Amino acid sequence: MLEHANLDTCGSYPQRGRMTASSPRERASHYAHVAFCAAVLVFLIAPILVVVPLSFNAEPYFTFTEGMLRFEPDAYSLRWYASIVEDEAWLRALVNSLGIGVSATVVATVLGTLAALGLASPAMPGRPLVMGLLISPMVTPVIISAAGFFFFYSSLGLAQTHLGLILAHAALGTPFVVITVTATLAGFDVNLTRAAASLGAGPWRTFRRVQLPLIAPGVLSGALFAFATSFDEVVAVLFMGGIDQRTIPRQMWSGIREQISPAILAVATFLIAFALLLMGVVEWLRRRGSQAD
Amino acid sequence: MNAGTNAYVEFEGVHKSYDGETEVVRDLHLSVQEGEFLTLLGPSGSGKTTCLMMLAGFEAPTRGAIRLGGRTIHDVPPRQRDIGMVFQNYALFPHLTVGENLRFPLEVRGMDKAVAAERVRDAMRLVRLEGFEARRPGELSGGQQQRVAIARALVFEPRLVLMDEPLGALDRRLREEMQFEIRRIQRTLGVTVIYVTHDQQEAMVMSDRVAVFNRGRIEQVAAPEVLYEEPERPFVATFIGDNNLLRGEVVDVDGDYCQVDIGEHTITAFLVSPRAVGDTVVLAVRPERIGLADEPGTYGNEFVVPISDVIFLGDHLLVRATMGEQGDFVVKIPNIVGHGAVLPGDRVRIGWTATDCRALVPDED
Ligand SMILES: Nc1ncnc2c1ncn2[C@@H]1O[C@H](COP(=O)(O)OP(=O)(O)OP(=O)(O)O)[C@@H](O)[C@H]1O
Ligand SMILES: [Mg+2]
Numbered sequence: 001m002l003e004h005a006n007l008d009t010c011g012s013y014p015q016r017g018r019m020t021a022s023s024p025r026e027r028a029s030h031y032a033h034v035a036f037c038a039a040v041l042v043f044l045i046a047p048i049l050v051v052v053p054l055s056f057n058a059e060p061y062f063t064f065t066e067g068m069l070r071f072e073p074d075a076y077s078l079r080w081y082a083s084i085v086e087d088e089a090w091l092r093a094l095v096n097s098l099g100i101g102v103s104a105t106v107v108a109t110v111l112g113t114l115a116a117l118g119l120a121s122p123a124m125p126g127r128p129l130v131m132g133l134l135i136s137p138m139v140t141p142v143i144i145s146a147a148g149f150f151f152f153y154s155s156l157g158l159a160q161t162h163l164g165l166i167l168a169h170a171a172l173g174t175p176f177v178v179i180t181v182t183a184t185l186a187g188f189d190v191n192l193t194r195a196a197a198s199l200g201a202g203p204w205r206t207f208r209r210v211q212l213p214l215i216a217p218g219v220l221s222g223a224l225f226a227f228a229t230s231f232d233e234v235v236a237v238l239f240m241g242g243i244d245q246r247t248i249p250r251q252m253w254s255g256i257r258e259q260i261s262p263a264i265l266a267v268a269t270f271l272i273a274f275a276l277l278l279m280g281v282v283e284w285l286r287r288r289g290s291q292a293d
Numbered sequence: 294m295n296a297g298t299n300a301y302v303e304f305e306g307v308h309k310s311y312d313g314e315t316e317v318v319r320d321l322h323l324s325v326q327e328g329e330f331l332t333l334l335g336p337s338g339s340g341k342t343t344c345l346m347m348l349a350g351f352e353a354p355t356r357g358a359i360r361l362g363g364r365t366i367h368d369v370p371p372r373q374r375d376i377g378m379v380f381q382n383y384a385l386f387p388h389l390t391v392g393e394n395l396r397f398p399l400e401v402r403g404m405d406k407a408v409a410a411e412r413v414r415d416a417m418r419l420v421r422l423e424g425f426e427a428r429r430p431g432e433l434s435g436g437q438q439q440r441v442a443i444a445r446a447l448v449f450e451p452r453l454v455l456m457d458e459p460l461g462a463l464d465r466r467l468r469e470e471m472q473f474e475i476r477r478i479q480r481t482l483g484v485t486v487i488y489v490t491h492d493q494q495e496a497m498v499m500s501d502r503v504a505v506f507n508r509g510r511i512e513q514v515a516a517p518e519v520l521y522e523e524p525e526r527p528f529v530a531t532f533i534g535d536n537n538l539l540r541g542e543v544v545d546v547d548g549d550y551c552q553v554d555i556g557e558h559t560i561t562a563f564l565v566s567p568r569a570v571g572d573t574v575v576l577a578v579r580p581e582r583i584g585l586a587d588e589p590g591t592y593g594n595e596f597v598v599p600i601s602d603v604i605f606l607g608d609h610l611l612v613r614a615t616m617g618e619q620g621d622f623v624v625k626i627p628n629i630v631g632h633g634a635v636l637p638g639d640r641v642r643i644g645w646t647a648t649d650c651r652a653l654v655p656d657e658d
Contacts, residue, residue: 197370
């Protein structure tokens with residue numbers, strides 16, 4: 001949701017900026033404004049972007065070498081990318097991350113969509129309270145949720161299992177689905193479901209044929225957020241995951257602590273590219289959704 | 294009007310309250326015959342939509358019974374009521390084509406594909422939209438969407454169709470065209486229609502009978518011409534066409550007629566319901582039933598009144614007169630007399646016959 005808000009303001013900003021300032025003073029303040037915004041963006045992005053060139057470092061350092069700064073081709077290499085491809089631990093982590101991520105996404109999407117549909121019904125009692133409860137995993141510090149998962153799932157024998165981790169990640173991802181689907185449903189005409197009923201359709205057919213196709217962009221972007229949540233998550237994995245449940249973030253964590261090697265920078269670069277792709281898909285869905293209206 | 298046992302739709306003592314305090318529908322009795330075109334007419338917020346929603350099953354009555362074909366329908370869910378519904382905002386499925394919208398109720402009923410295609414074609418022909426099957430609702434004009442909504446409500450051949458202000462969003466010309474179309478379709482199919490509008494002219498044009506709603510109650514149910522000629526309540530008298538209302542006290546009763554004292558004058562009026570001497574009544578006189586009395590004794594009731602304003606409207610003159618403390622009084626004179634025959638400031642003798650003056654029981658406030 002935060003990403004959404006940011007994209008929206010960025011989208012509308014250039015138009016306001018184009019209203020040309022006339023007096024020199026106004027122009028100066030306009031440039032100062034632009035410079036300030038640019039500085040904020042650099043501040044936000046630089047720490048992330050710096051990882052990308054460093055991942056091509058030919059030396060096992062986390063800093064730019066003399067050669068890199070002089071753009072000597074020899075100073076760059078793909079050796080860290082090779083090392084992660086060859087390392088079975090990373091491959092296992094990728095498989096775990098994808099498996100747990102996809103499963104948690106399915107659970108979160110189904111539960112979140114159902115919850116949002118229920119919350120949209122005018123007959124629903126105590127709506128704000130239920131909504132608050134459903135959203136709470138998003139605002140509770142992860143460390144608290146993770147500790148809670150650990151103690152609760154341990155007593156059920158689910159700690160250090162894939163299932164336990166999937167359920168924990170589903171709980172963390174569900175609020176995103178609830179929020180995006182609720183937002184899409186806000187523009188949904190209740191008369192459409194009434195029309196479907198008057199034409200003879202039962203609840204399931206109404207959902208499949210009328211509601212779902214119209215809220216699909218919201219459901220999909222909620223699912224992507226849920227997937228990203230699971231894919232990034234390290235705290236719950238640290239608490240709940242055993243040696244068999246190592247995900248990519250968990251593997252990076254031990255990579256940093258145990259064998260300090262720029263290999264994790266290569267993984268980080270891969271993750272950045274992946275995140276960009278997800279954001280692109282979400283934005284594309286959002287545009288398609290708003291066009292459909 | 295008579296609630297016979299063969300009534301197709303029946304509301305019996307129906308009350309509805311959304312919040313448990315204010316009743317938006319109060320003690321509603323209404324029966325609709327099979328094949329009838331009945332219109333619910335009333336001002337905004339008078340409970341018309343609420344009635345349709347209760348009949349369609351989207352709201353439950355707080356009290357009372359609703360019957361369909363002689364059967365109480367309270368525990369029948371909306372999808373099993375087999376009632377076609379045209380929503381005010383059309384409620385077409387925007388992601389489906391027009392053809393798919395029409396096929397939807399047929400698919401639900403598991404109809405054979407070829408038969409369904411035939412039905413869809415017939416329905417499209419009925420609303421004169423052949424060739425539009427492949428379009429999305431968003432690619433149609435308001436009037437075309439309207440016709441698709443009507444076709445969709447009819448395509449599964451329900452015996453009852455409800456229409457909630459279906460022409461509200463259209464411009465006047467299209468509206469009048471559609472009023473005619475809907476009426477034609479209803480006659481062709483012989484389907485029962487309950488139609489909602491707050492436009493009295495629309496109600497007059499389309500309906501077999503009109504139920505006039507006011508604040509959750511039905512004031513009168515009758516054929517349009519009866520509502521116009523024989524209103525039973527002051528609200529109906531002013532809601533259907535124009536009427537001059539005069540408040541007065543009954544001073545004498547003689548069979549169907551009575552003498553009413555309205556301050557300066559005593560008027561002979563037709564008694565709509567039994568009233569006793571001393572009761573308050575409201576007299577209703579249509580502006581076009583009032584004439585200029587060139588010679589005294591032309592009408593049963595005659596008065597000399599000052600003219601405050603004359604508006605020339607081509608085929609007729611709208612004359613505003615002052616009737617003592619009762620205030621303004623409107624007379625509609627056909628333009629036979631010519632422009633300038635009556636001028637503001639004149640004192641003119643006007644009059645009407647006793648049958649054109651109806652003594653009504655006042656609306657309770
Ligand atoms: N879902 C609801 N919850 C609470 N009150 C409602 C609801 N629907 C309608 N009402 C109230 O009930 C009253 C009657 O509403 P209704 O929609 O039946 O009027 P209407 O005659 O259809 O008016 P209009 O011509 O404006 O459509 C109104 O005062 C309205 O505020
Ligand atoms: Mg209404």
